[in-house]
Amino acid sequence: MRSSRRARFVHFLLLAVVAAFALFPLLWMLSVSLMAPGEASQFPPPMLPDKPGLSAYSSLFETTGITRYFLNSLLIATLGTALSLAFNTTAGYAFAKLRFTGRDRIFQLLLPALVIPAQVTMLPLFLMLKEIGLINSFAGVLVPVTASIFGIFLVRQYALSVPNELLEAARIDGASEWRIFLQIVLPTLTPIIITLALFTFLGVWNDFMWPLIILTDQEKYTLPVAIAALSREHVQDNELMMAGSVLTVLPVLLLFLVLQRYYMHGLMAGSVKG
Amino acid sequence: MTRRAQTGWAFAGPALAMLTIFFFVPVLLAFLLSLTDFDLYALADFSDLRFVGFGNYSELFNTPLFWKALSNTFYFVIVGVPLSIGLSLGAALLLHGLTAKLAGFFRTALFAPVVTTLVAVAVIWRYLLHTRYGMINYGLESLGIDPVDWLGDPDWAMPAIIFFAVWKNFGYNMVILLAGLQTIPSDLYEAARIDGANRWQQFRHVTLPGLAPMLLLVSILTMAGYFQLFAEPYVMTQGGPVESTVSVLYFMYEQGFKWWNLGVASAVAFILFLIIFALTLIQYHFASKRGAA
Numbered sequence: 279m280r281s282s283r284r285a286r287f288v289h290f291l292l293l294a295v296v297a298a299f300a301l302f303p304l305l306w307m308l309s310v311s312l313m314a315p316g317e318a319s320q321f322p323p324p325m326l327p328d329k330p331g332l333s334a335y336s337s338l339f340e341t342t343g344i345t346r347y348f349l350n351s352l353l354i355a356t357l358g359t360a361l362s363l364a365f366n367t368t369a370g371y372a373f374a375k376l377r378f379t380g381r382d383r384i385f386q387l388l389l390p391a392l393v394i395p396a397q398v399t400m401l402p403l404f405l406m407l408k409e410i411g412l413i414n415s416f417a418g419v420l421v422p423v424t425a426s427i428f429g430i431f432l433v434r435q436y437a438l439s440v441p442n443e444l445l446e447a448a449r450i451d452g453a454s455e456w457r458i459f460l461q462i463v464l465p466t467l468t469p470i471i472i473t474l475a476l477f478t479f480l481g482v483w484n485d486f487m488w489p490l491i492i493l494t495d496q497e498k499y500t501l502p503v504a505i506a507a508l509s510r511e512h513v514q515d516n517e518l519m520m521a522g523s524v525l526t527v528l529p530v531l532l533l534f535l536v537l538q539r540y541y542m543h544g545l546m547a548g549s550v551k552g
Numbered sequence: 553m554t555r556r557a558q559t560g561w562a563f564a565g566p567a568l569a570m571l572t573i574f575f576f577v578p579v580l581l582a583f584l585l586s587l588t589d590f591d592l593y594a595l596a597d598f599s600d601l602r603f604v605g606f607g608n609y610s611e612l613f614n615t616p617l618f619w620k621a622l623s624n625t626f627y628f629v630i631v632g633v634p635l636s637i638g639l640s641l642g643a644a645l646l647l648h649g650l651t652a653k654l655a656g657f658f659r660t661a662l663f664a665p666v667v668t669t670l671v672a673v674a675v676i677w678r679y680l681l682h683t684r685y686g687m688i689n690y691g692l693e694s695l696g697i698d699p700v701d702w703l704g705d706p707d708w709a710m711p712a713i714i715f716f717a718v719w720k721n722f723g724y725n726m727v728i729l730l731a732g733l734q735t736i737p738s739d740l741y742e743a744a745r746i747d748g749a750n751r752w753q754q755f756r757h758v759t760l761p762g763l764a765p766m767l768l769l770v771s772i773l774t775m776a777g778y779f780q781l782f783a784e785p786y787v788m789t790q791g792g793p794v795e796s797t798v799s800v801l802y803f804m805y806e807q808g809f810k811w812w813n814l815g816v817a818s819a820v821a822f823i824l825f826l827i828i829f830a831l832t833l834i835q836y837h838f839a840s841k842r843g844a845a
Contacts, residue, residue, distance in 0.1 A: 401818050427571065483669065484668075484671075535660070
């Protein structure tokens with residue numbers, strides 16, 4: 279496309295403005311987290327720390343018990359990812375490649391259910407988990423994460439492209455169905471497994487409302503629940519809160535940067551689901 | 553059953569069982585629960601539970617705070633969704649003309665807020681919006697504008713939350729719309745230019761129609777997401793000031809898990825579901841009439 283120098287200048291100027299809008303809050307969070315106590319509570323607000331230091335981080339670790347919340351989040355997100363992969367890759371493969379009674383009808387019933395907001399299930403789910411004693415447990419947090427319609431759909435679309443001849447050849451050789459799944463199907467599904475793992479991990483790590491409801495004991499809090507509680511206690515302590523935000527956001531941001539290609543694939547696949 | 557059919561159920565069964573027990577059954581139970589007076593007493597002893605028909609619904613329609621929550625949420629959706637999609641579209645257009653390498657860099661930068669943890673970035677924004685030493689008021693002051701009590705003024709709290717929400721999620725739709733832009737054949741633009749169409753006319757008659765299916769999809773997804781407003785008011789304003797940021801889900805959370813009125817809260821959840829469902833159908837119907845879907 280031909281464009282004049284001025285048009286190109288305006289184009290890059292607008293890009294820079296939008297990029298600054300997107301990144302400034304994140305960069306400033308990092309900057310404030312490195313300030314000395316009280317440094318951020320003045321006017322005009324400082325852009326950069328006078329003497330960058332880790333005092334906010336050390337008081338975060340010493341006074342708030344953040345290590346515990348971080349490990350809780352890590353454990354829950356990791357377990358949730360493992361469970362989601364176990365349930366959804368098997369089901370996605372079955373819906374793509376195995377024939378069983380009612381398969382297509384069930385699949386057609388699953389898709390419209392994507393419009394049901396998860397919050398509708400939260401109240402009855404809370405009562406059900408109370409009956410079986412899973413309130414205030416990691417298992418309770420994980421229950422709605424295990425099987426997901428989105429996950430099944432994502433894997434199924436990808437598994438459709440696994441060649442049938444490959445599966446038939448293995449069956450003729452006498453391989454069991456589990457062996458075919460583990461040794462032939464799973465390796466070909468690797469990219470979509472990474473995508474699903476990434477989506478689940480980020481989803482569980484970032485989730486707020488359900489852990490807030492189900493976790494009553496402070497010891498069991500995940501990072502978002504703990505950050506929300508801390509932000510009510512430490513309203514004035516900006517450096518500390520920004521350090522807590524950095525610690526919460528950084529792991530998912532890094533994961534996204536490393537695995538961005540897989541993330542975008544899932545996003546596009548998810549967006550054609552409607 | 554043949555061996556294959558058994559295998560099929562063995563592979564799909566566990567996931568379907570989990571979905572049934574922990575998703576489909578709770579959806580049905582939510583509706584039943586909304587027809588009962590389930591409260592703190594019933595929580596202690598199920599025999600206190602009574603069937604009240606649509607009593608919870610009629611009670612809600614007589615509760616001023618419920619109407620306030622509905623209107624706050626509609627405000628958030630009606631202003632926030634077009635703003636968000638507009639910015640997504642603008643950003644996608646800016647990225648579209650770039651070389652692959654530059655587009656990749658900017659796409660990552662603009663997408664970053666989407667993957668961040670909502671609660672953590674809400675804390676950042678609460679600080680950015682601080683009346684006395686927030687960066688936003690500082691920026692306004694240097695333009696000669698008086699400081700605004702963003703999260704403390706009932707007129708400004710919701711706009712501030714909308715501003716934050718748009719920042720958080722515009723990158724998502726930007727990526728979808730960018731992919732849509734790349735599917736519009738360049739000869740269409742060529743033909744429009746030969747016919748003497750200027751940039752605006754090209755946008756109006758080539759870009760927008762080409763993006764129509766994607767815009768429909770993006771607006772349905774965004775609208776459904778925006779109706780689920782919860783963490784922002786929870787962290788930034790706790791529903792205040794003077795209930796100006798109480799959203800439907802915030803109201804549901806307080807009814808359900810603060811006052812333990814689980815019957816009423818279920819009715820709230822169901823009304824929210826029906827609203828989202830109805831608006832999705834309307835949008836879809838409206839778009840398919842115009843040939844977009």
